[in-house]
Amino acid sequence: MKKAVIFFKPRGVFLAGVVVLLSWLSACTVLRSVQPQYRSTGEGQGVKIAAPADAMISLPLNQLRSFGYGEADTEQWVLSFRGVQIPYWILKAHQLVFYSPPTKSEYWEENTFLFQPRSRFISNPDPQLLTLLQTPQLPAPSFLEQQPAQTVLTYHKIEEDQVYQSQAEGDHWLWEKLVNSQQKRIAVPFADVPAGDVFVRMVIFSTTEAPTAPDHRLQISVNDQFLEEIAWDGKGLQSIEKVLPGKVFREGENLVSLSIPEIEGVFAQVSYLDKLEIFSWQRIPFQAKQLRFYANRAVDFGLVERKGEAIRVYDLNDFLNPKEFKIGEDEFPEGGLKPYLWVTEDGFRQPTELRAIVEDQPSPEEQTQDIEYLAIGQRDLLEPLQPLLELRQQQGLSVAAKSVEEIYDQFYGFAEPQAIRHYLMNSLRENPSLKYVLLVGDATYDPAGKVSRVENNRLPTYFIETIFGGQTSSELPFALLDDQNYDPETLPIFQPQVAVGRVPASSARQIQAWVSKVLEYEKGNKKPARDAVLAIADPYEDYFGRDAEAFAALWGDTIEEEIYLPQSGESDLENKIRNYFQQDYSLIAYFGHGAIDLWGKDEIFSAKEAQKLVEQASYPLVLNFTCLTGYYIHPEAISLTEALLWNPDGGTIFVIAPTSLTLADDQSFFWKAFVESYLLAGEGRIGDIWMATFPKIPLTSAGVRDVVATYTFFGDPATTLP
Numbered sequence: 001m002k003k004a005v006i007f008f009k010p011r012g013v014f015l016a017g018v019v020v021l022l023s024w025l026s027a028c029t030v031l032r033s034v035q036p037q038y039r040s041t042g043e044g045q046g047v048k049i050a051a052p053a054d055a056m057i058s059l060p061l062n063q064l065r066s067f068g069y070g071e072a073d074t075e076q077w078v079l080s081f082r083g084v085q086i087p088y089w090i091l092k093a094h095q096l097v098f099y100s101p102p103t104k105s106e107y108w109e110e111n112t113f114l115f116q117p118r119s120r121f122i123s124n125p126d127p128q129l130l131t132l133l134q135t136p137q138l139p140a141p142s143f144l145e146q147q148p149a150q151t152v153l154t155y156h157k158i159e160e161d162q163v164y165q166s167q168a169e170g171d172h173w174l175w176e177k178l179v180n181s182q183q184k185r186i187a188v189p190f191a192d193v194p195a196g197d198v199f200v201r202m203v204i205f206s207t208t209e210a211p212t213a214p215d216h217r218l219q220i221s222v223n224d225q226f227l228e229e230i231a232w233d234g235k236g237l238q239s240i241e242k243v244l245p246g247k248v249f250r251e252g253e254n255l256v257s258l259s260i261p262e263i264e265g266v267f268a269q270v271s272y273l274d275k276l277e278i279f280s281w282q283r284i285p286f287q288a289k290q291l292r293f294y295a296n297r298a299v300d301f302g303l304v305e306r307k308g309e310a311i312r313v314y315d316l317n318d319f320l321n322p323k324e325f326k327i328g329e330d331e332f333p334e335g336g337l338k339p340y341l342w343v344t345e346d347g348f349r350q351p352t353e354l355r356a357i358v359e360d361q362p363s364p365e366e367q368t369q370d371i372e373y374l375a376i377g378q379r380d381l382l383e384p385l386q387p388l389l390e391l392r393q394q395q396g397l398s399v400a401a402k403s404v405e406e407i408y409d410q411f412y413g414f415a416e417p418q419a420i421r422h423y424l425m426n427s428l429r430e431n432p433s434l435k436y437v438l439l440v441g442d443a444t445y446d447p448a449g450k451v452s453r454v455e456n457n458r459l460p461t462y463f464i465e466t467i468f469g470g471q472t473s474s475e476l477p478f479a480l481l482d483d484q485n486y487d488p489e490t491l492p493i494f495q496p497q498v499a500v501g502r503v504p505a506s507s508a509r510q511i512q513a514w515v516s517k518v519l520e521y522e523k524g525n526k527k528p529a530r531d532a533v534l535a536i537a538d539p540y541e542d543y544f545g546r547d548a549e550a551f552a553a554l555w556g557d558t559i560e561e562e563i564y565l566p567q568s569g570e571s572d573l574e575n576k577i578r579n580y581f582q583q584d585y586s587l588i589a590y591f592g593h594g595a596i597d598l599w600g601k602d603e604i605f606s607a608k609e610a611q612k613l614v615e616q617a618s619y620p621l622v623l624n625f626t627c628l629t630g631y632y633i634h635p636e637a638i639s640l641t642e643a644l645l646w647n648p649d650g651g652t653i654f655v656i657a658p659t660s661l662t663l664a665d666d667q668s669f670f671w672k673a674f675v676e677s678y679l680l681a682g683e684g685r686i687g688d689i690w691m692a693t694f695p696k697i698p699l700t701s702a703g704v705r706d707v708v709a710t711y712t713f714f715g716d717p718a719t720t721l722p
Helices: 061-067 071-076 364-368 379-394 404-410 417-430 508-523 542-553 573-582 640-646 664-681 686-696 702-710
Strands: 047-051 055-060 077-081 089-091 095-100 111-117 152-158 176-179 183-190 198-206 216-222 225-232 236-244 252-259 270-282 290-295 311-315 323-325 338-344 353-356 373-377 399-403 436-440 462-466 470-474 499-503 532-537 560-564 587-591 621-625 655-658 711-714
Touching: 047 055, 055 061, 061 095, 061 353, 071 077, 095 111, 152 183, 176 183, 183 270, 198 216, 216 236, 225 236, 373 379, 373 404, 373 417, 379 399, 379 436, 379 508, 399 404, 404 417, 462 702, 470 702, 499 686, 508 640, 532 542, 532 573, 542 560, 542 587, 542 664, 621 640, 621 664, 640 655, 664 686, 664 702, 686 711, 702 711
Parallel strands: 373 399, 373 436, 436 499, 499 711, 532 560, 532 587, 587 621, 621 655
Antiparallel strands: 047 111, 047 353, 055 095, 077 111, 089 095, 152 270, 152 290, 176 270, 183 252, 198 236, 198 270, 216 225, 216 252, 290 338, 311 323, 311 338, 462 470, 655 711
């Protein structure tokens, strides 16, 4: 399996003062079991259909019978896509046929459709639907004006998402790396020989630059025939358009070669090919089984039969409302080119999965009480959470647990964070007392499973763009529930409506270990017995020590403070940190450089060492005023935060850590507000402090905004304070 690559900087490289990766119920007299509520789908509930995008799909009707569909139900069942009813056809009395529109999302690779009885369908169009539809930009008018007689324009896109680049512009998933003196050969199939010139559009992201101009060159060959050399200057996204002679292409496989020649004075040229779009003039009939094309009145469709096959053509002028083009009756339009789809009798694509729609079934708690505490996750992760849910209920909270699969099917059937947020918005309206939300499950920067297992994405997170690290995760949108279409870029402050905690578990075993530790803490066995704060500073920069001292001074006389300022090059640091964890601190804060799995340039403390922690007097709240130690979304690396949480014999039960790269000055706004909120809280729960912290931070700069948006609470927000 190809591996995903995240490009901040290699471990050990320092930039702008930061180390970058690698190495983010009211009280009840009678206690009830708070089991997650599931309901199996019975007859007539409907089916979720997963299918490739931009394709005509065919599905045998007999495969739908187990989901409640009968052959007499055609007029009584609705096919919908993201809340919009879309057309379908019944062919030869036994095939369900529909169009799957061209879409692009970082959360999924395939489209999901809901096929269900009309009585269960609710029209609720996704307001963001049009942003998901991918409409290719047609070639320049100068190319279109050269349309040969009796031809149509065919469209083919080649795009393979193989490399993740967090700092790329636009699409963070790229295809092929292009470097000096190397050649990449790409297979481009043509079912028919082009009837004219070929228009090629390449989207390339360059990551290097040099004083020489231009500092990038690219040579293009087709079938070993050199055609063009292209040059550009600087880093960033490039859209390169070229018209190539159609005579160099042949029927079948064509090899397009991309070469990077040397440039004097330029040490390295590094770029990534994102996608290749190809437009070519073709004559009907095509040899292809299914093909998108653009046509106007300049072509006479004529008799379109190929070896006795039945041909179907669909008008795609409206992707959500395609129409069958009746050959011999309908005509292509005057003027500009319009999109169509050509499909042979055996050219229909097949669905990849059929699953019963999971009907939302409110639990008894949801029906009878104003819920205060809500846990959301996949079923196998909610089950081992049961002892914790019962504990919270014993403590006087009204508690509910919700299967995330049910949530997805309430909101179009896609596994995406927007569905969870919309569910929370509805829940808050129905349960004004909702205060604590526990998100149970891991997430990755590859939720669609492009190069890693899609199963790693247990509960998706939001992705945001940051100044220094590019794309990263944020849990904050799950807590901002006052506006369905909020704009976090314009808010003067963030005012969460609920306290959200994430437990990024990938297995029931991790949940069991973590829950056991939480129970020990809440029983008092592992709760800190003294009010003591430890601040640890990275010796690499003087200002880290000053921040640690300023942080400690904020706590006043009622809380014991201690500062550990190791010397640069000091030996045995990891053992010393281990000893500090074995002492009884209510809070341990670190200030300094950081990476996904460690504190400090000198590796003051690492995930490997965190997994070895044992014999602790208590479980402290661990604060990370650094970079990336909360970057839990890497599909392979274990973050320092995760190592502390999953250690069954030590570590901690709750962590505040960043998923991003930020500056110490910007982080200071956060820790000052946090300490103020903590001191004002008295007795209570960590989620109360978490919610009180955000409004105290004025979002005066993009850097501060990045801190507030990416600092994440890992753990249960209903955890009681020491």
